[in-house]
Amino acid sequence: MSKYTIGLDFGTESGRAMLVDVADGREVATAVYPYSHAVIDERLPDGGARLEPDWALQDPQDYIRTLQDTLPAVLRKSGVDPVDVIGLGIDFTACTMMPVKADGTPLCVLPEYRDRPHAWVKLWKHHAAQPEADQINATARKMGEAWLDRYGGKISSEWFFAKTLQILNEDPAIYEAADRLLEAADWVVWQLTGVETRNSCTAGYKAIWSKREGFPHPEFFAALHPKLANVVDEKMTHQITPIGQRAGGLTQQAAAWTGLKSGTAVAVANVDAHVAVPAATVTGPGRMVMIMGTSTCDMVLSTEEHIVPGMCGYVEDGIVPGYFGYEAGQSCVGDHFAWFVDNCVPAAYQQEADQRGLDIFQLLEEKMLQLKVGESGLVALDWWNGNRSVLVDVDLTGLLIGATLATRPEEIYRALIEATAYGKRIIIETFQKSGVAIHELVACGGLPEKSKPLMQIYADVIGLPIRVSASRQTSALGSAMFGAVAAGKAVGGYGSIYEAAQLMAHLNDEVYTAIPENQAAYEKLYNLYVLLHDYFGRGDNDVMKRLKAIRAEARR
């Protein structure tokens, strides 16, 4: 008798449930629920308060509706008996955090707080806490906080304590009213199991927690704001659960919402990017996972702790239990190509694409493939959205060098793709130099599917073999795998994520390897990229920053 497990992937615009066969990870049924309030970035629902720029909120009731909608749907579609669904795992965008009462009730559902923006869920891309992030970084540097090095020297405005401090600064009454502050991921698990847990992944990557040192000490928090001193004791917990654990069993209420049996195992929550790693077959050192979409997230495991310059962070038990999980990132990849297509592709190309029934990316790729490596004479720095790894500098900007009157759009397009590949190579070499081994790459996300030429360019530039995850929904698959682990061997699941990955995660047969001729040509171009990267990125030339300052002044 087959057993099944469900992965629930909470994204930015919608939530997705995927029911998979425990034996082999086969995707049996999928259902998607588009959030009724999606991203709240102009005004609160029902004509509520207007929001400032850079705000991005969500409605936690959309998460409950996702459970109520998608779980019955996958059961119905698949015809699977709920008795045979042994586990459930969830992953989430992060840091997506919220204030709730002691019983888990979100403040924003209470009438007295409903029109207070800070009562709602702050979505990962809420960027209004930059002043707070700046204060946290400055204070940490001043106080010599060792944890800063774990995050490439800088924490982001997207992260937990920046958002928390913003609540306290801007609406102290909400901060007071919040009995608990937690990741939406953990809150959903709480709603499913009745048990409040905190997962090691978000705690480590977004809330400055580490297994060995815990959270920053109260003196640090007090230096940020006197009322923040005991935030962990008062509104969080020091008890962090490693991923791969069982959070609890489905409550009767949650069973009624979802159509699943009460008591069904629910895994500790996870982050959408990180949960993709085992789903891409990676549960040990040496193979880096690249989640390639609008931006790119790179993850690699190591048995050892290393300080690697310019990462997003490293967390023990953060990706797979038993390993240090290292995360790096490129902030402008798919977004880069979309920007180019929206802003720089001439009408004649659009016409040609329309006439030939191609999409514009296909046409650009076709033209780009006519070019030999180096033929365009162009090199770009892929900093249109700053640089995350390895420079950790949002004030860096894009650069294109080598244009002539003969330069064609497909040459620029290719140069932008190549720039992201050079940037990737710098990340990989930085890991390697710091002692984190990488000998193969595994790609997942939207881009590898969309563009084989892009994958070949990456292989040619980087010189390592690249394989591609077989699943198009690696996050949901990864969550389903953690669900099977939470269920355990006794009921037909797995004893560990390693075992689950061996049977449930798969790669495509295709391997991208460097074409020697191209690799040799790219070697020269990469050297030029590195030269420009270091010159503009490491402080010798501050033109980008001076331009940003002039720009800010002009816009004032």
Added chain:
Amino acid sequence: MSKYTIGLDFGTESGRAMLVDVADGREVATAVYPYSHAVIDERLPDGGARLEPDWALQDPQDYIRTLQDTLPAVLRKSGVDPVDVIGLGIDFTACTMMPVKADGTPLCVLPEYRDRPHAWVKLWKHHAAQPEADQINATARKMGEAWLDRYGGKISSEWFFAKTLQILNEDPAIYEAADRLLEAADWVVWQLTGVETRNSCTAGYKAIWSKREGFPHPEFFAALHPKLANVVDEKMTHQITPIGQRAGGLTQQAAAWTGLKSGTAVAVANVDAHVAVPAATVTGPGRMVMIMGTSTCDMVLSTEEHIVPGMCGYVEDGIVPGYFGYEAGQSCVGDHFAWFVDNCVPAAYQQEADQRGLDIFQLLEEKMLQLKVGESGLVALDWWNGNRSVLVDVDLTGLLIGATLATRPEEIYRALIEATAYGKRIIIETFQKSGVAIHELVACGGLPEKSKPLMQIYADVIGLPIRVSASRQTSALGSAMFGAVAAGKAVGGYGSIYEAAQLMAHLNDEVYTAIPENQAAYEKLYNLYVLLHDYFGRGDNDVMKRLKAIRAEARR
């Protein structure tokens, strides 16, 4: 009784005659003759020999047909009595040179040479003599030729002796058969007057001649090729006539061609760019003329001889007799904006322009004017076609820095315009530092008419007042003015080009002056431009050259 004079302007695709009133320069009638063979760059006429890449030839009979067509036409259109036409001046593209027999017969009209490419007129933009130019430059450097400094350290493949040496190298029989080698400008004057003259403008700017030192010495020519040693004595002349002189009177044959009276004064020939200077009212020091089109030519007069780095050349009596005429240039101006529109403006903008009945330049300008100075955060180096002044380096390429995902096409467009203005300011400051005074700019050519915002940006960046020539045909007007000077005061003309300019040349009333707020903001951006200009242009960073080398290798 009014007197009239005619300017004949021989361009790249057509010749133009303009009949003007001697009293005030008023344009009475104009006629244009499109050359029947235009630019010959694929094969010789009548299915003749195929040409190599970079060749560009013309048919001298097109020049005669221009005389036969346009001069009768302006007489007819104006109703002016030929008796009242007192003078005729001509200007030409340069260096546009040709081999002829002793009597002036072009070799290419002789049946035995008709299918030999080297027998034809080499148009200014014939670029196939680059190896010869390289040899000339290398030899001159090796032999320590002082004249190299007069040309910014490098002579161009477009110039007279590069083209001459190419004939000798590739078709020595044609070189032998050529009794005379001369500028097409001087050849047309010869056809009109029966007198062979050589004008000081082309001799100085294109044939390495100077009033004080003459041509390079025979030893130099011999070092290039033994048979070239006495090229000046054998096929040219040491007798160079300053511009502003009368070459002769119209022959009876020329009178029959044109409908003018025989004996009508004909001025010594001139170059289209240089003759525009007095037509733009400039006949003395301190005011620089900018001829702004696809590329830009900058000219300024001085009473003194100065070595100015990176000019195209300086020639005594080269622009206006009695002064040193300095020429500088930017190789990518209007071409730059056209490249951008052809390659980088998205379909949505084209649609908007079409719907609103604007041309795409108008739309871009409208959007660009919404931006404050510095608001785009962009700076470009305007080297899409290399850099003529002041770096004299064709291997430099374009650079754009500061792009973000929010960068819009009009921001890039504005940055490209600004880059040409920064480049202009460097030229002006280089002149000033070298002792050549400039306190006002006078613009002519196509661009000032097309784009007032561009002119304002130039004023804001440069900080000098800019005025615009009233005539749209400054070259033809300038030639007409020299025609009036050749005729002389006695018959109703002028005693000098200074007098002619005072009455015949006019400026528009409008003066572009810097808006103080913009000027202050541009000061900061210009400093960043200079920093990048010097870093990439003066040898500290050779990425552009290495990219060009990689590109050349890829294309091999």
